[in-house]
Amino acid sequence: MKLVAVTSCPTGIAHTYMAAEALEQAAKDAGHEIHVETQGAAGAEALDPADIARADAVIFAADVDVRDKDRFAGKPLVSGPVKRGINHAADMVAEAVAQAEAAPAGPAAAAAPAAPAGPRLGPGGKLRLWLMTGVSYMLPFVAAGGILIALAFVIGGAEIANVVNGGEFQGTTYEAITDPTQILGQAGIAGLMFAIGGLAFSMLVPILAGFIAFGMADRMGIAPGVVGGLIAVNVGAGFLGGLAAGLIAGAIVMALKLIKANQAFAGIMRIVIIPLVGVFAVGFIMLVLIGQPIADAQAWLTDWLAGLSGVNAVLLGVILGAMMGFDLGGPVNKVAYLFGVGALASGDFTVMAAVMAAGMVPPLGLALASVVRPKLFTQAERQSGKAAWLLGAFFITEGAIPFAAADPLRVIPSTMVGGAVAGAVSMAFGASLRAPHGGIWVIPLIGDPGGFIVALLAGTVATGLCAVALKTAWKSKAAQAVDDSALVTI
Template structure:
């Protein structure tokens, strides 16, 4: 059985794209850093790529990037990093470095890793609450989609075709509508059940489902389902504590089958019954306010709904807007969902427009993803926009929000009706003004696309590493162009031998520095002295900027700093051997005595990543490391890099 340096798990609420994007991002980052990793995925099809106890035991660290429960207790005794799935897409290298850092606390069963300050503690607690919520949404969503699509199909015979008293009545439409409505009504109980299940397992599932049914019957809605789920989890958790005095060996069956479910349902159910009145009042007030805004100021409503839908792409804010739309659909309000759907469809379309408007600022994989997003967006699948949002979130997410808000506001101003909760452009026959609705969505998406293209132009060449290298379809198996690109890269990968860009004049030994920054300043000055660059300060600033993104200190006393700048004339490698080791915040916490630096021109086509990758692979060979450490002779070092192949 193979051994892995790291193991991990990814999961998201929808289980469609985020899960596998985070998996691929972590696997690529680990490969670039020279580590082996195995990621278990928790998607809509279930758990795949399962981790065995032996694989977990042998791993040096664990990365959990998930919005759903992945049974973290099995990683007890390991250094574990637990973050939302989006973090796994945005900062995979940082997570891997943290998981291998000796300063990362050991995870123990039933508790989040210990932290040293209050802000981290509140974040850990908040992450746990978020995970419980997203576990509920993950299991709820298929009921919403299945029920919503069946209801949408029933409307093909007319909006009132399920009403026996109306002239449009059709028996098949009535059946489809009844089945769809019943399925949709399971939304709140399932939400509550799986919020509770994430913390309290099977007993929580039972109590959560019962509490969810009670709040649904009492008009609690989505808010009631969330409260019921957390309440059920808390009640079962407290019951488990209270009955801990009863030995598991003799009373495990009694507790799990009788005591926990019976007492849990009684306590949580009674509390929810008492809370139904206040919760229903809150829901009614919120609905009435939204209706009043829809009638009095549809533009403001569009801004609110659009911003919510594009804020976290499938997270709780997005889902709050979506579920509100489905609830209003049940009341016969078809206007609200028009804005929600428009705001969800616009972001992926925007990425397609962005890559069309500014091809040069995007890599080939980014352009391919943008083109595919035209199809994804048309079917109401928003996840394809996530890699673009994650690249420069403080810039790109507001750009998405602007376009979504415009699309939603225009839909409300024109009083467009969308009677189905899902389907994208597939449900156009059900829309009262289908062409106008599509035009509004395209307008919003195009505006976001223009903004994204301008932002990409602003950051062009400033990213020292490719921030988006995730293919949301696993490997693009169905696209011939991507197949050819992968084949071409595989054929040329061995050509990027680090020795090709290593000159003997760029190898210096027996040096002494007081700090990391002192060494970086020497590298920048040497690059100008050896005519590899024209401006020492610009090169030095790029070195520092890269270190701020994450330390380039590796393991075994090596650091691999790199700088990309217009002041650099050509790709080059510089090697420094230090007389005394210096601190570099390395992965293993050890000081650095060997610096392998890369200089990268502004226009590079990511060639430096291949040189970096091959150098990192060389540093996984103990024999290579031993020989490199043993010599300070520039000629011998050059020969060593020439003879060894990654």
Template sequence: MKLVAITSCPTGIAHTYMAAEALQMAAKEMGYEIKIETQGSVGAENVINDKDLREAIAVIIAADNSVDKSRFKGKPVIEVSTMDAIKNSKGLIKRALKTKEVFVDDEEYSKVDMPNKEQKKGVYKHLMNGVSFMIPFVVAGGILIAISFAFGINAYENEGSLAAAFRKIGADGAFSFLIPILSGYIAYSIADRPGLVPGMVGGYLANNIGAGFLGGLLAGFLAGYTVYYLKKIIKLPKNFEGLMPVLILPVLSTAIVGLIMIYILGNPVKAINDGLTGWLSRLTGINAILLGTIIGLMMAFDMGGPLNKAAYTFGVATLSSGEPSAVMAAVMAAGMVPPLAVAFSTVLAKNKYTVQEKEAGKAAWALGASFITEGAIPFAAGDPFRVIPSIMIGSAISGALSMAFGCTLTVPHGGIFVFFIPNAVGKLFLYILSILIGTIVGGIILSLIKKDVVYTQKAEA
């Protein structure tokens, strides 16, 4: 029997491929054939074709953002998060094989085969869909701004210079799309293609008014649900139904969202956004340390889950002005620590890890250095009550130290690879020190509380 699956996470880097690997291994152990399409940062790979669909008896969608399910009409479909696939891949395959309800369309599917717990993830999934489309713009813009700083921290002020060109492309080009893209694809996740126009227009207005990232979030959800309910309320004769997606929905929804953003939400959200920006810019001493600690705890607690992504999204939002961000620096430092801490522990306490875990520890060094927090998941899954508290302490220390030292970052990702771009990291030595201290503390704590393996190296070999 053959199954097909899609895996997709907001960043399209770690969870996408970890979920695919978990499902592949589980299917092989259970004696089933499975083809998995990964929708990662480089686009769709191993794409499911018509032949695969004809042969498939069920579909598994393990995604943290919206995935087009239209091609699966008539097939039994289950939809879960990537973390569910990583943690319980065999259970998902069993559940898929037992599923009787088939996919008809998004509205009907939402009523069946979706436990209440999964239905409540809707808002988070819509948000992550917007973030996933926004991230490439943040990365491209952030790296180009960082390159402009490489010529000198104020070199971009010289008009006509290469530094000024890179700054213009990054800040005035890529960054100008951040909020419209975020809003547009939140609305797209809720209402499909008709949500794009009001979502992007609402995001543009939020950005133009000064409501910033918060305004963009509100505009996206407002646009999505406006279109969603307009489709339910407006009923046209069959001969005129073709006017709905091309005329009636875009015009009505864009007008409604635009007027609400201009006359109702725009200025109050701008005031909140200005207040938050001012508060962040004035953070010093104990307040900065406390924020860094909270960020660290969130980044390590679920390693790519909702809390981790909430902290990351908050950090990305602080980059939208195009200026170096202390919050983003704390986010990345704290996110690098979990894999690095467990990797350090596998070296420090070799007798407490199996051969397989020590091999995984080697990979964790690379994953941590690349700011892929998910590299710690295999260790946390095997021993959560020792691993998770240890890495949370390490990440909290790194986040707190990064904020206390006043370190800043101009890019949202990249790990140690951005260290080589001059001026991309403010106070680079202290930043590296904050990561090292968190790694060492987390690794030592884990090494102390971890139990020895219960079988000998000889038996293991």
């Protein structure tokens, strides 16, 4: 059989490429030919149209909306979440082959209806898909803007914002810079980095809202979603408002697309009518109906975060850390991460430090366990452990996935315990972080770096000890099957 596949995940870093590799290996093992398009963070190198034309079936392993799905119309389709592509690639390949064999051939095939555009999901699954699509497009703005702002503070000091926004800096009172050409001359490179990072960071909510709507209603949802997100920012509704604006915009555009226009008006509907009505309707709802209540809720959440101290702060660290270690880059992990980003945008920098420490711990802890007690791990897991050191150091939680896929009942509790320990210790020390990503590269930007490193070490050791204890007390079949000859090669 000739197969084609598309893999994608919210971050487009690890899951996307791991699923692609698993599908390629599964197809090769089964004697089939496959070409995979990875719609990841580095962009997508599109499948050759000739390969699509020759394909007997299509596989989607995706947690976000697959781009340009129309290319695959009429082909038998198997679809599922990206983790299924990683953990059960052989099953997806077998299902695709079965569907291809059952598909009509010849003239009947040409008359066959187009394949479904994606996985058949319930309301909860669709909501998750839409939200993860928005998160996927937002994350580059988070990383670029947040790290630029953090570097600006490192170079220019904590008061560099006063040069750009107005206030006192190094004994001089500055007016807010209204002419962007003055920034470099008046504030130097640090001020320029702060201004650019601030602009990138200001786009988080509009991009989130725009691409949630895109996930729901395709390209026509972007304009109403972005406008709704901008209104959410202007009225102080923040991330909660952005989520609401994106969902409302998507729903409105989906409803408008149901209106059947004759051929003469079809083009106008898509280019003028739907964007016009969509933008006005979303703007009206956000400004008049729900914007202010959401803004009040956002303000309450910000005040609650700012008021956390002592036991309450540590408890928050435990909860967020456990969430970071639960599904290792999946939806629960992303909720905790976005909570940290939201706190960052609100001026609370301790939550982001706890979230990053907890997210670095799972791969580091499992890498440590595979070195301390190699006999408890298969040869493949020990090889994954070598890469996990680097992935964990760079805050790529997905580096723990090979371990969790092979032994979830022992590994996931271990990563949750380690994440909870790291989050709690970080919050107890009051470590703070102005950058939303970066791993070891942004440690110089951390307030109380010693406390952060202690949290990281404590979480790593806790993960490793828990994994070793669970695997020792309750050995998996895979670990029991490791032969002595493989151990000699360590």
